[in-house]
Amino acid sequence: MVSVQQAVRVIVEENPLYMVTLLSGIANLSAIAREIKPLVESITGKEVNLVTIVKALERLTLRKTPISVKELGEALERAEVVIFNGVDEVELNLTDVERLYESHVLMELLKGYSILLTDGERIKLIAPVTALGKIVNSRNGQEYSLVRIIFGERAPVGFVTFLVQLARASGITIRHMLRYDNDVFIVVERGYAAAL
Template sequence: MSRAMSIQQAVRIVIEENPLYVTLLSSGLVNMSALARSIKPLVDSIVEKDTKVFTIVKALERLSLNYKLINEYPDIMRGLSNAEIITYSGMGEIEIALTDENLESLKKLRDMVTAKNTHFIILSDGSRLRIIAPLMYIANVMPNANVPEYGMVRIIFANKAPVGIVTFLVQVMKANQITAQHVLRYDNDVYIIVEREKTAPLLNILEKLRRMPLITQQSR
C-alpha cells in the first residue's frame, strides 16, 4: 500500500506546478492566508481529506525558506519597472441602458471629462453601457445615481505591454486579497479599477514588483 502524502508534500507539489506561486512565495509578495485558501481545494484533493487553512499557511511558510529569490516573469517585471503609474481617486461606475436619452447624458459627461483632460472608460455589450468616470462628473449628468467610489490605477508601459500582463496582475491581486472590479488593457496601457481602500495596497504591490530583481535561478 502506498504511503499517504503529507500536507507539506501536497503544498510543495501545488506551489511548484505554478510559476506564479513560486515567484510570489520566494519574493514575499503574497498574503499567506489568501494563498492558502486559494490552493486548499488542490491540497485537499491530493491528501484526500479536509485540511485546515492554518496548517497550509504553516506549510507555505516552511516552503518559502527553501527558495532564493525566483523571478519566472522577467519580461513582465522589466516592463513594470520601466512603466509609469498614475492613480485616479474618486472614480465611479454606472451602468445604463443604451437609449437616446442616456446617450445624450453620456455626451455631456464625455465633453466635461474631455475638457478637464481626465480619463474615463466606456464598456458596452450592445444593449447596456458601463461608464467609469470621476464621481463629480457623473453626479453632474446623473444626480440621482447611487454610485460607489473606486480608485483607478493606470500603468503606462514604455513599449508594448508584456504578454500575459492582465492575467498576471489578476492572479497577483488575488493572492493578496485584492479583488479588482476591472483590469483592462488598451494599447500600451493597463487600467485597474479597485475599491477605494484597496488602492494603496495595490500601489504597494506594484512598487515591490517594479523593484524585483530579474533573477531566475532557484535553490531548493
C-alpha cells in the first residue's frame, strides 16, 4: 500500500512545475493539494483528506532546500555566462583514449573547453566539432552548445536542481549538466542555449 506522503512525492517529482514552485518558496500548498488530490487518491486507492496532502507537501518542502527566487537572481547577476557553439560528443573506447593520451592529442583537446566523462565502462568526450574532427572520423552529426555558468563564489544550494526543473517546465532538453566547484556546465541543443 502506498502512503499519502509517497504518492505526493511521486506526483511532485514527476511534475516540474510543482517542483519549481515548491523549491522557489512561493507555493500555495492548499492550491497544489486541491490540484493533486484526485491523483493522490488514485495512487493510494482511498479517499484522502486535503489537510493530509497539505501536511505531506509541507514535509516535502522541508526536505528540499527552498531557494528564494531573489537569491537565485542575485547569484545569477554576479555569475558570468559563456556559451560555446559547435560542440559535439563522441563515445570512445579505452584503446582510443590511450592512443590519444600517448600522442598528447587528448591533452591539447582538454586545454580548451572540452569535457571528458566516464561511468567506468564508457568514455564520452564533449569538445568543439573542429577538434573532434582531428581525432575521430565518425560523429553523430548533431551540434550542441556548451553553456558555462561561472559563479564568483559557490553556486547556491539547489541551483542545479532548480535549473533542471525549470528547463523541463520550459520544454528544454538538457543533454548533460555538470557542476564542478564554482562552475555549472550545461550541454544543450544549439537552439536552446540562448533560451537557457
